[in-house]
Amino acid sequence: NEKPYTVIPMVGSASLDEPIKGQIIFGGYGKQKELSGMEVADSILLVERGSDVEGELLYFSIKEENAANAGARALIVYNNEPGIFLGELTHEFVEPGYQPRIPVVSIDREEGLEIKEIIQEENFASLNLFFNPDFVAHFSSRGPVSPFYIKPDIVAPGAYINTTQNNGDYNFTSGTSYAAPHVSGAAALLIQKNPNIHHHEIKSLLLTTSEPVSDAYGQEFSLKDAGAGRLNIARAYEATLIIQPPHFVMNLSSEKPIEEQVLELKSLNDSLNNIDVSFEGPDFIQFSNFREGNNLKIRMNALEEKFGDYEGRIIINQNEDRYVIPFLLHYTEASISTSQQDGTLSFEIYHPEEWSFAKISVTNSKDGSTETISTNPGKLSTMNVYQNGEYWIQTSVKTEEDSFDAFDVIEVNSVLPGTVKPFDWFGLPEKQIGIIAIVAIVMGLVGLKISRIKQV
Known part of the structure; x- marks a missing residue:
């Protein structure tokens, strides 16, 4: 059904040069006797973590070897308890000379059971392994909330965070409860460095120094998916330019094709020199800007009647620092x-x-x-x-x-x-x-x- 799922490659599983495509087949717990009577060749095998025999240690390396011997092209292991996990193919208990031969990933139990149910009717999928820590999780809240402002403001690490739990243990957990502490901690560091900074100035530093977020194929996520981008505390900490507002909405129409926006600039080191402004947006928009003291006035002029909603960025460079102000354009x-x-x-x-x-x-x-x-x-x-x-x-x-x-x-x-x-x-x-x-x-x-x- 073209629904994407987020998985974690197991330790020892290599990245792929290209996606693996094939039928998904449920293989129980991935035991040799379970796979021996199945047509597994060239398939993506889905199995459950653990074993149906109490006390049996069915390592992921054993499941991988059984799947590879049966001809599977990849292995997906879903958890036997709620949540996701990080598995290891190479560990101290593996057989001498063992080397993983096929990609192996772990997936959340709920999603694994969902796939198991889906493949009873549709059992063709594409599996792609890549390193992309800035991917926006499918469960992350999206906008828009209103046509008059941009939400979300920013994204932060909140998927599969290795965090503490009861009894002194650690566990992979996901949700906004784990993204928010990253932002709170970043704000605390900015206040420590600049004790007199105001809350709206903290927001500006965090948003204008964030990193763009892209999918596995380099396609950037929309503002309604990722806001200004992924939190980059290192850049925010070193930033010296506060820009208000840190993002904005512009309204153009057939009767009023020209609109202006004022960006207020404030320097934390008392310098507004060496500022360069550029525009990334629709090619039918004529962009201009000029400075008046601490105010940067920008103007957009629609040269063609290409009505619709558009996204873009105002980029301000000062010396070696880069600040990005995203905008949403309604052209009606x-x-x-x-x-x-x-x-x-x-x-x-x-x-x-x-x-x-x-x-x-x-x-x-x-x-x-x-x-x-x-x-x-x-x-x-x-x-x-x-x-x-x-x-x-x-x-x-x-x-x-x-x-x-x-x-x-x-x-x-x-x-x-x-x-x-x-x-x-x-x-x-x-x-x-x-x-x-x-x-x-x-x-x-x-x-x-x-x-x-x-x-x-």
Whole structure:
């Protein structure tokens, strides 16, 4: 089913020049007597760790030798208990002169049992062994979360970490619980070196000095998979340039093909000299930049109408240090323009074709609360907001044949002090207040009717 699985090559198993492709055959525990009556030649053999005989020591080297003698091209050993493990083919108990002949890997028990179930119907697979510590695990959380910011921010080692467990033992364990300590430790080192550094500056150092993450074939993972990249604490520790924001989203449209972004620069060694800026992104984007003191202003101009979502990087080199600021570009056919006055937002929607309906969602970036209105051509579209701050505007514009998204961001600064949202003094959401009001009205009408009946 083209689903990838992560495996760990056993000690003594060599890398492959090219993938091994063939049928997957389940071979029990990989015993000689189990394989003797099976057609194993040119297959990828799947077996369970251990033995079905209590006390029997069925070493991985024995399983490998049995599989190789039977003609298998590779061996997959799944765990006999939850989790994954690191196995060894060469150890002190091997027979004299033993040399592994085929690749052998270990796999998580749950995934091994899943493969065992799958091969009852589809039993063809490709096995490739490679050294790629920056591969994003298939269980790692992906984005996007919102079209207005990039998530995840960064990735860190969290798959098959050899870590402590109860009773003084060690075990291979995976999850965000093991990636987060790497980042926390990196942040602690940066604070130790720079005691007055702020949290957002720590984030900048970690993100802009991270390493790109690629799959086994050199294809870089998307921002929604790996964020800025893999944590590189050595580079972050030596970095001296803080860049804000460390990543950003740019919104272009057919009506507004030019957009600017300001990157604020701060030097930890009081030097902003020898800064060189370059651009990696869509080839139809004309890029320019200029410095004004501590601010680096960048401009993107879409020269062709190639609508869609694109990823790219702004690269800043200072002396021998390299900083990377990833960006996400929304280039939309429709557009929405937002203006403000005294806390009232006004919207103008544009599409080169005739449109009939639009839904506008406005999100307060501080608390994530969202208000929605609908509109159509010729209708004055407004919405009141009651807090100053950044708001994210997204609209879906309906034409005769299709619907189109468009985005805008506005920094609201026109809400007067003391402005309170209606009904806020009740401490209840508007919907609940509306329900209470309807119930009160119905009760009043029923009471009035009963009163009239009594008077007859």
